[in-house]
Amino acid sequence: MASQKRKQRLFSGMNYREVQRSNTNRKKKLPKADQVWLKTNGYRNVGWDNVIKLYEKINDFLAAPDTDDPTLEELFLKADQIGKKYQTTEEVNAFEQAFQTEVHAISDQIDQQFPDQEVEMVDYSQSSRSHPKRKTAKSRKR
16 A cells, blocks of 8 residues: 555645744744743644644734834934934024924914804802801711
């Protein structure tokens, strides 16, 4: 009898050993806390189904945004701080003044497009009601 060669299983174009190697290399790139989490939650690099689950979980970790990375706003503020180091005070003041005129122009455009229709009336002519009497220590003990 001629031995039949088994059909090789593939996952994302990789065989079992290649997926294992990929998992090992990519797992090393994760923070230590994530590596420990994978181990404590039973993600193993042995067994075809386990290897695939580990591969997908590592993808999830790598795709998730890193909380240590600065936000876009923080990056802009940092760039502004760095830029101000290399500008003279006249250049900074000129920029601030131009910026304020732009802000006021935008504010005027918004006020024109979205006028405040509601008028708020406050009547101060009537006196407010009298304040309730405070309880004294004697009145509380009764």
